[in-house]
Amino acid sequence: MSQLIKVVRERFLPYHPGITVRSVLTPEERELVLEGRLKPFDRYGHEIGLGGALSPGSEVILREVEQG
Amino acid sequence: MKRSFSWKGIGLCLVLAFSLLGFTLSAQATTLTVLHTNDLHAHLSSFPDPYLGKEAGGIARLSTLIHQIRRENPHTLLLDAGDRFSGTTLSTLFQGEAELIFACLLGYDALALGNHDFDFGQERICYFTEHQSRPAVIAANIQYSEGGRPFARPFVYREVGGLRILIVGLSTQETPLATLPRNVAGLTFAPPAQSLKSIMRQEQGNYDLLVVLSHLSYEVDRALAEEVPGIDLIVGGHSHTKIERPERVGSCLIVQAFQWGLYLGRVDLQLDGKRITQARVQLIPVSSQVPPDPLPSSLLKCYYEERAKAIMEEVVGHAPVALVRQEGESSLGNLLADGFRAFTEADLALYNQGGMRADIPAGPITMAKVFEVVPFSNQVMTTDLTGQQVQALFDYLAARAGGDAISGAQFRISSGKARDILIGGRPLQLHQTYRVAANEFMMAGGDKFEVLTQGKNVRSHGLDRQALVEFLKDLEKAPQKWPQVEGRIRR
Numbered sequence: 394m395s396q397l398i399k400v401v402r403e404r405f406l407p408y409h410p411g412i413t414v415r416s417v418l419t420p421e422e423r424e425l426v427l428e429g430r431l432k433p434f435d436r437y438g439h440e441i442g443l444g445g446a447l448s449p450g451s452e453v454i455l456r457e458v459e460q461g
Numbered sequence: 462m463k464r465s466f467s468w469k470g471i472g473l474c475l476v477l478a479f480s481l482l483g484f485t486l487s488a489q490a491t492t493l494t495v496l497h498t499n500d501l502h503a504h505l506s507s508f509p510d511p512y513l514g515k516e517a518g519g520i521a522r523l524s525t526l527i528h529q530i531r532r533e534n535p536h537t538l539l540l541d542a543g544d545r546f547s548g549t550t551l552s553t554l555f556q557g558e559a560e561l562i563f564a565c566l567l568g569y570d571a572l573a574l575g576n577h578d579f580d581f582g583q584e585r586i587c588y589f590t591e592h593q594s595r596p597a598v599i600a601a602n603i604q605y606s607e608g609g610r611p612f613a614r615p616f617v618y619r620e621v622g623g624l625r626i627l628i629v630g631l632s633t634q635e636t637p638l639a640t641l642p643r644n645v646a647g648l649t650f651a652p653p654a655q656s657l658k659s660i661m662r663q664e665q666g667n668y669d670l671l672v673v674l675s676h677l678s679y680e681v682d683r684a685l686a687e688e689v690p691g692i693d694l695i696v697g698g699h700s701h702t703k704i705e706r707p708e709r710v711g712s713c714l715i716v717q718a719f720q721w722g723l724y725l726g727r728v729d730l731q732l733d734g735k736r737i738t739q740a741r742v743q744l745i746p747v748s749s750q751v752p753p754d755p756l757p758s759s760l761l762k763c764y765y766e767e768r769a770k771a772i773m774e775e776v777v778g779h780a781p782v783a784l785v786r787q788e789g790e791s792s793l794g795n796l797l798a799d800g801f802r803a804f805t806e807a808d809l810a811l812y813n814q815g816g817m818r819a820d821i822p823a824g825p826i827t828m829a830k831v832f833e834v835v836p837f838s839n840q841v842m843t844t845d846l847t848g849q850q851v852q853a854l855f856d857y858l859a860a861r862a863g864g865d866a867i868s869g870a871q872f873r874i875s876s877g878k879a880r881d882i883l884i885g886g887r888p889l890q891l892h893q894t895y896r897v898a899a900n901e902f903m904m905a906g907g908d909k910f911e912v913l914t915q916g917k918n919v920r921s922h923g924l925d926r927q928a929l930v931e932f933l934k935d936l937e938k939a940p941q942k943w944p945q946v947e948g949r950i951r952r
Contacts, residue, residue, distance in 0.1 A: 406906065409919035410638035411576075411840060414701070416905035429511025435679065435702065442701030442720035444502060444548070446576075446633075448680040 399452045408449045415443040417453055431455050491733075493621050494537040495672070496527055497718055497726035499698030501541070502548030502577065503560050504721040505761055507753070514749030518722040520563045521753030521761065526725050526745055527567055528754065534729075536621045539568060541596075542698030542717070543575025543632065543676030546585075548838060551765055553926060554772045554828070556581040559765050561589065566757055569596035571617050571628050573674040574603065575698060576636040579644040580923060583612075590614065599630030599674060602656035606649045616660055618668070624735060627668035629660055631675045631685075633699055638920040639840075653677055654688045661691060669735040672696060679704070679717055686710035693737060694728065707742045714740050723747055773829040778933030781943055784821040786814070787864060789952070793817055794866025795944035797835070800932035802868040805843050805922050807898035809851075809869035809884055813908050816900055816925075817864075831929055839900040839925045844916030848891035854912045855879035858950070866949075873951040900925055 397405045400417050414433050415423060425431040426443060435441050436452040447453070507519030516522075531537050545560040546552055552560060557580070564572060578586060589598045590613040601615035616629040631653040637645045657673065670693045675682055678700035686692055692713045701720035708715045718726030724744040731739035784793040794812055802810035819833040846854065858865055859874040872882040882889040903910045904919065922928075936943055 407914050409844075409904075410635040411842065411901070411919070411921040412905060413901075416901050416907070420907070427511075435700070437679070437708075439679070439705075440703040440719070442500070442703070444500065444720055445701030446635075446678050446699045448678055448700070451680065 397450070398447050399450075408447065408451075412447050413443070414441055414445045414447065414453055417447065418443075418455075422455060426455075430458055430460070432458055491622075491731065492534060492536065493624065493626075493670075493730045493732060494530060494534045495694065495696065495716075495726075495728040495730070496530060496537060496539045497542065497696045497716060497728070498523070498540075498722060499542035499676070499696070499718055499726075500544045500575070500701050500720045501560070501722045502544055502720065503546055503552030503557075504549060505551055505559055505563060505765070506549075507749075508721075510723060513723060513746050516749045518747050519753065520567070520722070521755075521758035522747045522751040523722055523725055524567055524754035524757045525751055526747065530727065538570045538619055538621065538626070538628075538672075540628065540672070540674050540696050541569055541572045542674055542696050543573040544577045544698060545572065545575070547577040547580045547924070548721075550773075550832065551769055553924065554769050555765065557585045559761075561585070562760075563757060564596050565593075566760070570619055571597045571599050571630065571674055573630040573676045573698065574598060574600045574613065574632045575676040576633055576639040579636060579640045582644050583646075583648070586613070597628075599628065600632050601629050601660055602631055602634070602651040602653050603636075604649050604651065606647050609649075612648055615656070616664070622732070624669045624732070625667065626670045626672060627660075627664055628672045628674055629657055631657060631673060631677055633677050633681075640921060641923045644923075653681070654685055657685070657689055657692075661689070670694070670730075670737075675699075678702075679715070682715050682717075683710050686713035686715060694730075696726070696728075703744065704742070705744050707740055714742070716742055718744055773827065773832070775828050776825040777828055777831060777930050778826040778937055779940075780821050780823050780826055781940065783823045786817050786820055789864060790946050790948070790950050791817075791864055791866065792944060792946050793820060793834070794864060795868065795946065795949065796821075796932070797929065798866040798868035799944045800928045801841055801898040801900075801925075803932050803935065804841055804928035805896070805898040807843050807869070807896040809867060809895060810898040811854075811858075811903060811910075812866040812868075813900070813903055813910070814864035814866075815908060816902065817866075826933060828930070831926055831933075835926045835929055837900075837902070837925065839902055840921040841898060841923060841925050841928050842901050842904045842919060842921050843896050843898045844904060844913060845894050845918045846897050846912070846916045848889050848893045848895065850912050850915060851884070851889060851895050851897070852879065852882065852891065854897070854910070855882055857910065857912060862952075868944075868949075871949045871951070898922075 507516035510517035597617035600613040603612040679702040697717040703719035727743040729741040798812040
């Protein structure tokens with residue numbers, strides 16, 4: 394399995410133990426997640442929390458939340 | 462920040478919990494309900510959530526739902542897949558005590574051990590592993606390195622409606638890399654699949670259903686279900702995955718309930734004799750609409766929150782002068798970076814300017830002030846960099862020319878580059894390896910510290926606040942070591 398973590402839009406980050414969803418997002422992305430305007434998902438289509446631990450080869454996909 | 466554990470409090474809550482659980486499971490069960498939580502991270506009080514309202518989650522609202530479902534179906538198990546500790550002020554202040562007391566009060570059947578459950582040391586867990594039958598703390602793949610004795614019970618049996626349910630606990634093998642070494646000293650974390658297979662062989666014929674309570678992450682749970690046939694249900698955690706529909710790998714059902722107690726996971730297994738005929742999976746929102754259960758609510762407010770107010774006023778150090786943020790080297794930055802270096806015993810430490818959120822006036826430093834200065838609950842991490850990578854790191858610091866802090870090193874900025882770099886008072890050696898400490902934000906390349914992502918042997922040591930408090934307490938004993946602005950970065 395790849396030791397890289399793929400984050401939205403082909404951004405790749407090296408995996409290390411303890412790496413979480415929160416730590417692979419940019420501060421702006423994190424803020425939007427906290428405000429409820431973006432949601433992170435895994436490769437299986439499940440939403441994942443900011444504190445979620447990532448595994449080697451994980452993917453983090455950000456989707457905009459429909460407002461209203 | 463060590464505090465004495467309130468054993469009397471735990472005893473009282475155990476009595477309450479057992480009286481609340483005073484039902485007997487009869488032999489006519491046709492539906493087994495498994496309620497589950499994971500990664501609560503000490504979210505005991507309600508908090509605002511953009512989707513669930515201003516007062517979402519919280520142990521009192523969870524309790525209401527749990528009791529309501531138990532009344533509907535007494536054939537109910539309550540399980541937690543680990544990481545009950547770490548993430549809120551109460552957890553830091555009481556070192557996990559409140560989380561364990563509420564686990565008793567809510568009547569959990571079994572708790573798996575997450576990596577963060579070791580954040581306050583082994584002794585926090587050992588009372589339960591050694592003395593308590595409920596909740597059973599279970600971890601099949603953690604042993605004492607010397608002698609191989611299990612750290613906790615590997616598994617527990619629960620009988621529901623005449624069915625013998627074997628519940629096996631599994632913890633992530635990355636735990637030793639995700640907490641302070643002293644918290645896991647003397648422990649070995651074995652491969653989960655291997656430990657599970659061994660128990661299945663040993664207990665063959667003794668159980669009707671096999672439930673794995675896993676703090677391994679959803680991806681690893683899927684791999685486990687593929688590698689080890691015969692698991693009926695995996696109740697997972699660690700990846701904070703919100704599984705809203707039935708997910709199966711072969712005949713194994715995998716569930717997980719997101720994070721922070723925002724949802725209560727519910728699995729209803731329809732049984733025909735000892736065979737599962739149907740499974741229903743639900744995540745029940747713990748929203749503002751759920752009324753809080755008065756008992757945990759009062760315990761939380763009148764006992765813990767009141768005590769917390771007093772503790773926040775506790776003085777943990779005395780600043781000889783005002784410590785302020787400023788462009789260039791600052792006394793506050795030096796304090797924080799020195800704290801990281803002392804906490805991790807790294808060769809050098811970094812602290813980014815943006816991570817310093819408040820100044821410290823001269824005089825007593827309260828715990829509340831520590832929370833103001835370091836509010837993010839970031840992990841302190843270390844990585845091994847080559848001398849060449851350290852050169853690149855310091856060149857980047859020189860180019861930023863801001864208020865980032867360093868400890869254990871000094872250099873001069875000339876033409877936007879770092880010159881005359883000294884590490885521990887000696888010139889930087891390009892082919893030597895140096896251990897570097899920084900917060901998890903920087904380690905993941907935050908603020909464009911990309912060179913930190915290229916290191917090896919990355920590991921977590923604990924919370925940034927814990928590092929600061931421990932360092933402040935050390936400085937009380939040795940005030941001559943108070944960091945000064947001393948020309949660590951010269952221009």
